[in-house]
Amino acid sequence: MNQRNDTEEYLKKLVKLVYDQIRNGDVPEISIKSRTKENIVLDSLLGVWKYGDQEVKRNARKMDGAQFLAKSLYSIQFILDMLKESKSSTLREMYYISEGWKDYKFESQDESNLLVEDMEVITELMREDFHLRPEENGASIIGNITIEEKNRKGEFKRINCRDDVGDSGYTIPYNVEEEKLHLISQDADMILAMETGGMFDRLVENRFDEDFRAVLVHLKGQPARSTRRLLKRMNEEMHLPVYVFTDGDPWSFRIYASIAYGAIKTAHISHWLAVPTAEYLGITASDILSYDLPTDVLSDKDVAALNSELQDPRFNTEFWRSEIETMLKIGKKAEQQALAKYGLNFVTDTYLPEKLNFRS
Amino acid sequence: MSKKTETENYRQVSVSEFFEKNRHMLGFDSLQKSLFMIVKEAVDNSLDACEESGTTPEISVEISILKEDLFEVKVLDNGPGIERSIVPKVFGQLLYGSRFHVLKQSRGQQGIGITAAILYGQSTSGEPSIITTRRKMDSVAYRFVLGIDIKNNVAKIHSEDPIIWPHESGTEICIKARGRYVTGRQSIFEYLKELAVVNPNAKISFTDPEGKKFIFEKTIDEPSKPPKATKPHPYGVEIGDIIGICADSSEGTMENLLISAFSRISRATSLEILEKSGIDPGASPHSIDKVMAESIIKGINDTKLMPPSAESLSPISEKFIRTGMLSVYGEHKPSFYGRPVTGKVAIYKGNPFSVETGMVYGGALPADQPILVLRYANKVPLLFHPGSCAITKAISETDWRQFGFEQKQGKGVPYGPAIIMVHVFGPRLPYTSESKEAIAPVDEITEAIKYAIKMELKQLRRFNSRAEKNKKMGEKFNLVSTVIPEIARKSSEILSMEIPDCRVVISKIANVVFVRETFVERDGNKYSVTEVINYTMSPVSLNLKIVFRNGDVDKKIEDLGMSEKFVYEHTEPLNVSDEAEYYFTGINPVLVQGADELPSDWGLKGVEAYESEE
Numbered sequence: 024m025n026q027r028n029d030t031e032e033y034l035k036k037l038v039k040l041v042y043d044q045i046r047n048g049d050v051p052e053i054s055i056k057s058r059t060k061e062n063i064v065l066d067s068l069l070g071v072w073k074y075g076d077q078e079v080k081r082n083a084r085k086m087d088g089a090q091f092l093a094k095s096l097y098s099i100q101f102i103l104d105m106l107k108e109s110k111s112s113t114l115r116e117m118y119y120i121s122e123g124w125k126d127y128k129f130e131s132q133d134e135s136n137l138l139v140e141d142m143e144v145i146t147e148l149m150r151e152d153f154h155l156r157p158e159e160n161g162a163s164i165i166g167n168i169t170i171e172e173k174n175r176k177g178e179f180k181r182i183n184c185r186d187d188v189g190d191s192g193y194t195i196p197y198n199v200e201e202e203k204l205h206l207i208s209q210d211a212d213m214i215l216a217m218e219t220g221g222m223f224d225r226l227v228e229n230r231f232d233e234d235f236r237a238v239l240v241h242l243k244g245q246p247a248r249s250t251r252r253l254l255k256r257m258n259e260e261m262h263l264p265v266y267v268f269t270d271g272d273p274w275s276f277r278i279y280a281s282i283a284y285g286a287i288k289t290a291h292i293s294h295w296l297a298v299p300t301a302e303y304l305g306i307t308a309s310d311i312l313s314y315d316l317p318t319d320v321l322s323d324k325d326v327a328a329l330n331s332e333l334q335d336p337r338f339n340t341e342f343w344r345s346e347i348e349t350m351l352k353i354g355k356k357a358e359q360q361a362l363a364k365y366g367l368n369f370v371t372d373t374y375l376p377e378k379l380n381f382r383s
Numbered sequence: 384m385s386k387k388t389e390t391e392n393y394r395q396v397s398v399s400e401f402f403e404k405n406r407h408m409l410g411f412d413s414l415q416k417s418l419f420m421i422v423k424e425a426v427d428n429s430l431d432a433c434e435e436s437g438t439t440p441e442i443s444v445e446i447s448i449l450k451e452d453l454f455e456v457k458v459l460d461n462g463p464g465i466e467r468s469i470v471p472k473v474f475g476q477l478l479y480g481s482r483f484h485v486l487k488q489s490r491g492q493q494g495i496g497i498t499a500a501i502l503y504g505q506s507t508s509g510e511p512s513i514i515t516t517r518r519k520m521d522s523v524a525y526r527f528v529l530g531i532d533i534k535n536n537v538a539k540i541h542s543e544d545p546i547i548w549p550h551e552s553g554t555e556i557c558i559k560a561r562g563r564y565v566t567g568r569q570s571i572f573e574y575l576k577e578l579a580v581v582n583p584n585a586k587i588s589f590t591d592p593e594g595k596k597f598i599f600e601k602t603i604d605e606p607s608k609p610p611k612a613t614k615p616h617p618y619g620v621e622i623g624d625i626i627g628i629c630a631d632s633s634e635g636t637m638e639n640l641l642i643s644a645f646s647r648i649s650r651a652t653s654l655e656i657l658e659k660s661g662i663d664p665g666a667s668p669h670s671i672d673k674v675m676a677e678s679i680i681k682g683i684n685d686t687k688l689m690p691p692s693a694e695s696l697s698p699i700s701e702k703f704i705r706t707g708m709l710s711v712y713g714e715h716k717p718s719f720y721g722r723p724v725t726g727k728v729a730i731y732k733g734n735p736f737s738v739e740t741g742m743v744y745g746g747a748l749p750a751d752q753p754i755l756v757l758r759y760a761n762k763v764p765l766l767f768h769p770g771s772c773a774i775t776k777a778i779s780e781t782d783w784r785q786f787g788f789e790q791k792q793g794k795g796v797p798y799g800p801a802i803i804m805v806h807v808f809g810p811r812l813p814y815t816s817e818s819k820e821a822i823a824p825v826d827e828i829t830e831a832i833k834y835a836i837k838m839e840l841k842q843l844r845r846f847n848s849r850a851e852k853n854k855k856m857g858e859k860f861n862l863v864s865t866v867i868p869e870i871a872r873k874s875s876e877i878l879s880m881e882i883p884d885c886r887v888v889i890s891k892i893a894n895v896v897f898v899r900e901t902f903v904e905r906d907g908n909k910y911s912v913t914e915v916i917n918y919t920m921s922p923v924s925l926n927l928k929i930v931f932r933n934g935d936v937d938k939k940i941e942d943l944g945m946s947e948k949f950v951y952e953h954t955e956p957l958n959v960s961d962e963a964e965y966y967f968t969g970i971n972p973v974l975v976q977g978a979d980e981l982p983s984d985w986g987l988k989g990v991e992a993y994e995s996e997e
Contacts, residue, residue, distance in 0.1 A: 035878060042874040048887035051870060084892050086858050089866040096873040103877065126865070 030152045031106055034099045037146060041092060051092055052082035055145050056291070060335045063290050070299030072285045072337055074144070090127065094138060097124045102153045111154035114139065144291045156197050162250040163192035165227055166214075166238030168257070171205040172196065179205060184238070190227060192241065199253040209261045212236040215375075216254060218244065218269040218278055218305070222359045222370070229371040235379075238263065245278055248289065251296040254282060258298045265298045266379070271306025271316075272356035273328035276338070276347070279303045284337040304378050308349035311357050314374070317364055318355035325356060400533045409499045410818035414452060415569075416767075417503055418562030420818075421456045422446070422571050424496035425556050427763060429460035430582065432554070436463035437606045440585040444575065446564065448592040453508060454562045459555040464518035467525045467543070474501055474514055474556070475531050475538020497556070498531065504560035505530050511541050516554040524548035564592050569766045572597065576711060577757055577764035580804060581699045582607070583707040602710045603703065610697035613810075614646040616690075617656075617683045619733030625676040629668035637671070638664035647689040656682040691735035693728045695810050699762060701725065704741040704804065712802055718745030719846045724838040731827045736809025738828075738835040744843055748800035754778075754788070756796065757804035760812055760822050772821035774805045777832035786840045787847055803839065805832055856976050860897055863889045863918055886946040893918035896943075898927065898965045898977035908956035911963050915940055915949040925970035928981055929953075932961050 037053070044051045055078060056062065062077040083089035101120060105111060112120070118135045121128040129135040139150050150156070164184045170193075171179040184193040196203065215237045217223045223241040226232070232239050238257070242250060257263050267282055269275035280286070283301040285293025311318055321329070329347050332338045338347065350356065362370045411417045422444055433440035441461040448454055465473055474497060501512045517524030528541040566572060575589050579599035584607060588598040615624070634640040641653040648656070657664045660682030662675055671679070699707075704723040721742030728735050748755075758765040758774040769775045775796070783790045783797035790797040813823035822828060871885040897916045902909050911931070917923050922942045929936040931953065940949050953963075965978030972980045 038874050038877045041870065042878055042880065042883060045867075045871050045874070045885050045888050046883040048891070050888055050891055083862075083867060083870060083888070086862050086866070089862055089870065093866055093870050093873065096870060096877065100873065100877050127869070 030148060031103060033146045033148055034103060037142075038096065038099060041096070050083055051089075052080050053092065053095075053145060054078045054080050055141055058140075058144065058288060058290070060287050060331075060337075063285075063287060063336060065336070066294065069294050071293040071297040072290055073293050074290045091138070091141075093127045094121075094124070094129065095142065097121065097127050098135075098138060098142065102155070105154045111156060114150075114155055114157055117155060140288060147291070149292060149295075151198070151200075157247060157249075159194070159197060160243055160247045160250070162195045162243045162247060163223075163241045164195065164238060164253075165192035165223075166232045166240075167211050167236070168209040168238050168261070169207040171207055173203050181207065185232065190224075192223075192227075192239070195247075195250055195253055197247070197249045199249045199256065204253075206256060206260050209238070209257075209263065210236070211238045211263060214238045214240060214254065214257060214263045214265045215304070216240040216242050216246075216265060216267050216282065216301075217359075218242055218275055219359060222268065225360075225367065226371060229368060231371045231375070234371070235375070242267075242278065245274075246282065248292075248296060251282055251298075254301070255296055255298050258300065265301040266304045267301055268359065268375070269303075269305030270356070270358045271308065271311060271350070272321075273325055273332055273347075273350075275305050276332060276343070277328075279305060280335075280337050304375065306357050306359055306361070307346045308353060308355075309346065311353065311355055312349075314362070314365075316357040316361040318357045318361070321350070321354050321356055326351065326354075400536075406499065406503060408817045409496070410767075410820065411499065411503045414561060414563040415565045417507075417560065418446070418454055418456070418564060419569070419571055419574065419766075420496075421500040421504065421558050421560060421562075422458065423574060423763075424500045425456070425458035425558075426575070426578065428497050429458065429462055429554070430578075430585070430762070432462035433460065433585075434607045434609045437609075438462060439601060439604055439606050440582065440587075441601075442585060443588045443590075444571070445590040446571065446592050447590075448564070449559065452561050452563060453559065454564065454592070455557065455559050457555065457557045459550075459553060461550065461553045464521070464524075464552045464554055465516045466518065467516070470514060470516060470525070470527055471529065471538035471540060474498060474512070474527075475529055475540075500558055500560075501529070502531050502533070504558040507561035508559040510559045511539070512559075513557040514554065515546070515548060515557075517548050517550060517552055519552045524550070574764055574766060575599065577759075577766075580707040580711045580757060581703060581759060581762055581764075581806065583703050583710060599711065602706050607703075608697060608700075610810075611694050613692060613695035614644060616647055616730060616733045616735065617641075617645045617688060618691075618730055620645075620680065620683070621732075622673060622676045622680060625679055626671065626673065629671040629676070632668045634668055636664060637662055637666045637668055640668045646692060652686055652688060656686050658682075659685050690728065691730055691733070693735060693737065696728065696735055696737055696808055697762070698725060698737065698739055698808060699759075699806055701739075704739060704806075708741050708743050708802070708804065712743050715743070715748045715802075716746035717743035717748060717802075718850070719743065719843060721839045721842050724835045726831050726835040726838075729827055729831045731809075731813065731825060732811075734809055734811045736807060736812060736828065736831070738831045739806040739808070740832075740835045740839045741804045742801060742839045742843065744799075744801045744846070746800070748802065750798070750800040752798060753796045754799055755802040757802065758822075759804065759806040759808075760814070760819065761808050762806070763819070765820055765822070768815065768821040771815050771824065773824040773828045774807065774822060774832055776824040777805070777829045777836060778803070780829070781833055781836050781840075783840070786843055801843075803836070805836070807832065853977075856897070856899075859893060859895075859976070860899065863893045864916070867892065887920075890918055890920045890945055894974075895919065895976045896923055896925070896970070896974050898967070898975060900963050900965075902957075903952070910955075911953040911957055911961075913938075913951040913953070913963065913965070915943065917943040917945060917947050919974055920945065923970060923974065925975070926968045927978065928966040928968075930964040930966065931955070931957075 041051045056074040057077040057079045062075045063072045064075040066073045081088045081091050083092055101117065114136055115132060118129050118132040121135060139155055143149055167185045169181065169183045171181050174180050182193060220241055223239060226239055231237055254265055258265050267279045269278050282298055285297040289296060310316065329351050332347055362374050410420045426442060426444065429442050430440055438461060443459045445457040446454055504512055511528050511530035514527045514529055515524050523545040525543060526546045527543050530539040530541060532539040572589060575587050579587050584601050584603045584605055586601045588596060590596045628644050632640050634643055637657055638653050641648050641656060642650060654664055660678040662679065701723040709720060723739060723741040726738040728737050756778060758772055765772060779795050782793035784793055788797035788799035807822050807828060813825055815821040815823050867885050867889050871883050875882045895918055897918060899914050901912045901914060903912055913929055922944045924941045927938045927940060933955065938951055943949055966981040967975055967978045968981045
């Protein structure tokens with residue numbers, strides 16, 4: 024995405040709001056869209072879930088609200104200074120820089136990340152506009168797709184993600200916008216995104232990418248924004264269907280939901296990140312029963328997460344309700360590598376072909 | 384062999400010989416314990432001597448290792464010294480001394496302790512002890528090299544020489560003995576440390592076998608009050624006591640005997656008891672037999688008598704406990720010092736006793752460890768056999784959970800950041816053994832301890848709820864006095880605009896008048912600073928009463944404007960743990976935080992209600 028020039032104006036507008044409230048003798052208060060599963064609605068035009076109209080007010084009446092406002096002001100000043108000097112920093116660097124803010128420093132990196140997301144929601148800008156970037160998370164791709172990535176010299180370097188990379192594939196950078204990454208060409212039929220590295224390696228070794236003309240993506244657990252954004256671009260610009268292959272547990276369902284529907288935490292940019300046509304190929308409760316897979320017992324946290332998903336509007340479909348309820352009933356979950364019960368080739372020879380046929 | 388010779392044979396076994404064979408009864412039951420006992424007996428004697436003569440004690444303990452398990456213990460005091468002619472009896476004869484026959488609270492083991500220590504030294508090292516003593520009136524000190532003639536229960540003097548001594552008065556005892564030196568909860572160091580807690584008027588220095596020197600300085604310069612001897616109270620005397628007293632008495636009649644031998648018996652009550660017992664008031668005490676003694680006891684129990692006098696009790700005193708705990712445990716920076724509690728006088732078997740407690744809490748004390756219990760009987764720390772002691776029993780049977788401690792099912796020694804000291808005192812306390820290492824867990828004593836502990840814990844509860852309230856108030860205060868102005872400042876800085884006036888916002892958020900105490904340090908002293916800040920929308924007036932430990936200060940505050948601050952700095956320096964209390968009148972109570980409304984009965988009774996007894 025192109026960085027905007029009006030970032031400073033937007034941020035100062037926010038500061039002015041607080042300033043004027045104090046001058047008028049009003050307790051400073053900022054409204055922000057409620058970032059909960061109760062406040063996400065389906066954008067029927069785009070097919071993704073976005074924040075609804077519910078708002079929460081963060082005000083300075085209580086210590087935590089006042090701290091939030093003060094920390095936001097410190098962060099804004101930091102961002103404005105970076106803009107002025109044309110610098111950028113990682114989210115982690117900002118967390119460490121806040122050490123110097125003494126009473127207003129962040130208690131954890133989670134706190135600073137959340138605050139940056141809140142500021143995105145409030146200003147409707149993106150963190151890239153703030154010159155803030157995440158750490159590399161090392162998600163990777165193997166498959167017959169050709170891209171060009173701008174290197175440190177400023178030259179675009181062409182890479183085929185099957186022929187020009189090693190066994191661990193092409194590592195997805197944090198910025199995957201046009202200014203940094205061009206999608207050149209592809210010769211594939213689909214994208215298969217995997218939760219675990221073990222399964223990614225298994226499919227690479229079994230040459231699934233070649234046999235099934237698939238682009239393999241390793242999600243590394245809950246996928247980073249850039250991974251989801253690249254899936255979105257490959258889906259939209261190269262017209263490749265996306266399949267998501269995960270473990271069979273409530274957390275894996277959420278990985279799929281964040282790719283297909285949009286994540287609750289980042290629903291303000293779902294239109295930028297989500298692939299509404301992505302399909303779920305992960306282990307289901309039905310798979311556990313029909314393939315008689317080795318399982319683990321659901322923990323208390325698992326059960327709570329499944330019950331929470333039953334309340335989540337994104338999972339309010341017949342398929343998900345029945346799978347979640349079945350999983351709660353049998354009280355079991357399974358990893359994708361449990362398929363190895365039937366041999367190392369079972370996943371590529373039987374499971375995935377069966378699932379893909381069933382879907383199409 | 385006739386019966387008579389048998390008795391004579393028995394008599395030939397002297398007391399010394401008996402104890403030589405049964406020294407575990409006196410606590411000399413292991414190498415480490417024996418070394419400990421030597422120090423304890425010598426130091427206890429020194430403290431008793433100083434107390435009786437009105438001296439603030441200076442005691443030095445030095446332990447050096449001679450070879451392997453052979454040690455030399457040297458204890459020097461600044462007491463009154465001992466008249467040379469009685470030195471052999473005091474140190475060389477078991478059961479000598481006045482204490483054994485008089486009803487008086489004292490530390491030592493009724494005249495057997497120090498002799499047992501000398502005896503132990505003699506039999507394990509083969510060497511006599513060296514005693515040096517000097518009274519103020521004497522121009523020289525006398526040095527005795529002294530052992531014990533076990534068969535005849537007398538001192539064996541090896542030499543006795545006058546020497547030039549640098550000390551004006553005092554006694555030094557030097558004993559060589561086998562032993563083992565240990566550190567930890569049951570060590571000589573711990574004993575001296577716990578002594579320092581209850582003797583803040585003593586300077587106690589200690590040199591360990593490695594030559595390391597520790598000093599507990601005195602923090603109060605006033606001598607301890609010696610206990611007084613009293614006669615036994617009639618409640619709780621047993622048949623044997625009556626028969627013994629009657630047989631030894633020189634009184635002519637039972638009427639007079641009861642009056643002279645017991646406390647709290649007047650002529651009228653004496654006659655009442657004897658009438659109820661069916662005994663002629665004119666009967667000779669020597670005629671009293673077992674049956675008659677039994678009816679006298681019944682008569683005593685049927686007669687209403689005054690409770691025993693507390694005169695024979697010698698408490699450590701609130702001031703000493705407070706100061707002692709402060710100086711010894713101040714290094715843990717406790718957040719709360721409980722005001723010492725003294726229980727009422729209770730009776731066990733006719734003898735009065737009472738309980739004192741003290742407590743420190745919080746700060747750097749470990750919260751995940753059992754509380755530290757300091758047990759004392761008649762001012763002597765009890766380090767051994769905690770499991771069988773009345774103090775441990777009382778602590779274990781008290782439910783500490785409601786006071787913020789962890790305790791399994793409300794039983795056992797609780798876990799939490801606290802040190803509690805419990806002192807049980809009185810003449811003839813019941814112990815679990817001759818060596819007086821644990822107080823017998825009899826109901827009367829256990830209950831009295833529980834009561835005092837509860838009083839102590841009630842204070843802690845008040846402190847905790849006040850701390851909770853202060854924390855909330857502190858957060859709100861910090862919000863309006865720091866964070867809101869910072870938001871105003873930062874937003875204006877970013878916009879390069881003038882800092883907006885945030886007083887209205889602050890008043891809207893707080894809408895109270897804060898009363899708070901801060902402290903300043905000047906010239907090594909700590910002073911209390913009272914701040915009253917008006918965070919309401921309009922000017923306020925109020926009367927503030929500031930209660931310091933050493934007196935009240937009244938302040939009239941008039942027309943304090945919005946966000947204005949009234950400041951009062953107290954002129955007298957404070958003790959470390961002191962905190963002022965605040966009371967107000969003349970303002971709507973809901974507008975004030977950090978102070979309480981002045982009770983309407985102020986001046987009629989104290990604010991601190993916890994000292995009242997049931």
